[in-house]
Every structure is written in structure tokens, then in C-alpha cells.
Amino acid sequence: MNTHAAKTVNADFVIGLTGTPIENRIEDLWCIMDRVAPGFLGSMKAFSKAYSGEDQQALEGLKKKLDQWDGVKPPIMLRRMKADHLPGLPERNFNHQYTQMPPRQAEAYEQVVRAAHQQRGNRNAMLKIIHDLRGVSLHPSGGGGIDPLNSSQRRQWIEDSARVSRTFEFLREIERKGEKALVFIEDRDVQE
Known part of the structure; x- marks a missing residue:
């Protein structure tokens, strides 16, 4: 379509x-x-x-x-891998951060793990389980359900996720140093 x-x-x-x-x-x-x-x-x-x-x-x-160039026309496809470095752009830096999940997030993660154990042997369910684990590890409730103009709801939403709260701590450190950052988010629900 x-x-x-x-x-x-x-x-x-x-x-x-x-x-x-x-x-x-x-x-x-x-x-x-x-x-x-x-x-x-x-x-x-x-x-x-x-x-x-x-x-x-x-x-x-x-x-x-x-x-590949055929001598007459340029290549029809240009492909860049994540590992490739483009001239003029700063190097990508990976800074792994470790922190404990808040209780609400840990419980949501455990629920997915328990559901996975019940689905053991069901190959069709595995992709959904992996997707659910990735989603919960980002945020237990996704991106919805809060009023972005309500500061207490925003603060609680941030505190409910280990990744989001650590990201905000890290961004505050970057801001304090006068540096800049670009953050990529995998989950569309969290972007909105």
C-alpha cells in the first residue's frame, strides 16, 4: 500500500x-x-x-x-553504518551508566519476566517479550498519560524510569559544563 x-x-x-x-x-x-x-x-x-x-x-x-561507481553514473545507493564517522561531525562517545530501577519500573519488568516464563517454548511470543522488556527498561508506562505542562507529573514520570532519570542527571552535568548533547530515543511513545 x-x-x-x-x-x-x-x-x-x-x-x-x-x-x-x-x-x-x-x-x-x-x-x-x-x-x-x-x-x-x-x-x-x-x-x-x-x-x-x-x-x-x-x-x-x-x-x-x-x-559502486560504474564509470558513468555515481552509485545509486549510499550506505552509512552507525560505526562510520562522517567528516565534520564529532566522534560518537559512549558513556555507559548503571543505576537501579525504581520500584515501579522494577515491578513492571518483573511482570514481563514472569509472563515470559509462562510463555516458555512459544517461539512466536518471544519477539513480543523482547519488545516489552525493551519498552519497560526505558519507561514502565511509556510516554503517555501525563500532562507535559504539569511539573509534578513530569517530575514523577522522570523519576519512574532509571534510564530517563539518569539521562536528565547526565544532561544537567552537560549543561553545567556549557557543553551540548544530542539524545536519540528508540521508542516513539516516549518521544511524544
Whole structure:
């Protein structure tokens, strides 16, 4: 559905961007590329047949087709890994911080762990359990349910999460030093 909608947009210039790896199906890559350069990868059926298997040589050939200069045209795809450093940007620094979960968060985490034990052996449930553990480890109630203009609700929301409260402590230290920081948040609920 998104592929059809994207293809109906009338534009003189198209750029395809993705911030995530192609995790689900190789056809996701075909959909993006077919909007950027229609027909470059052939039909979806032929593309899927050629690249959806485990043939590493075929996948490396595809990568070469997409990201190497052919002497006439620049590469159609530019790929940057998280580990790559871009000129003009400061180095990424990792500063691991350890702290105890507040009681409310620890209890929510334990509930997910107990539910996981009940689902033992159910492979289909494992992805949801991992997702739930990641969510609770960020914040026990996600991002909703508070009035952002209410300072006591904001303060309580921050204190309910080990990660969020430690992040705010760390940001206060950065502010006190006159430095700057860029914070990336994985969970859309927490962003809002």
C-alpha cells in the first residue's frame, strides 16, 4: 500500500531514505529502489527470485550494483553504518551508566519476566517479550498519560524510569559544563 502511494507522488526529484536495516524482506529494498529508480532492479518477481535466498554471492553482487561507481553514473545507493564517522561531525562517545530501577519500573519488568516464563517454548511470543522488556527498561508506562505542562507529573514520570532519570542527571552535568548533547530515543511513545 505504501509503495503504491509513494509511486503516485508526482515529483521532479526523488530521494529514498531509510533509517532502519531491511530486516523483514528483501522486497522492502526493491520497493524503495523502484520508487527512486523505476526498473533499475527489474521486476519484483525476478528480484525476489534472485535475492531472497541465502546466496551470499548474489547479495554481494546486488550490493556492488547499488553502491559502486560504474564509470558513468555515481552509485545509486549510499550506505552509512552507525560505526562510520562522517567528516565534520564529532566522534560518537559512549558513556555507559548503571543505576537501579525504581520500584515501579522494577515491578513492571518483573511482570514481563514472569509472563515470559509462562510463555516458555512459544517461539512466536518471544519477539513480543523482547519488545516489552525493551519498552519497560526505558519507561514502565511509556510516554503517555501525563500532562507535559504539569511539573509534578513530569517530575514523577522522570523519576519512574532509571534510564530517563539518569539521562536528565547526565544532561544537567552537560549543561553545567556549557557543553551540548544530542539524545536519540528508540521508542516513539516516549518521544511524544
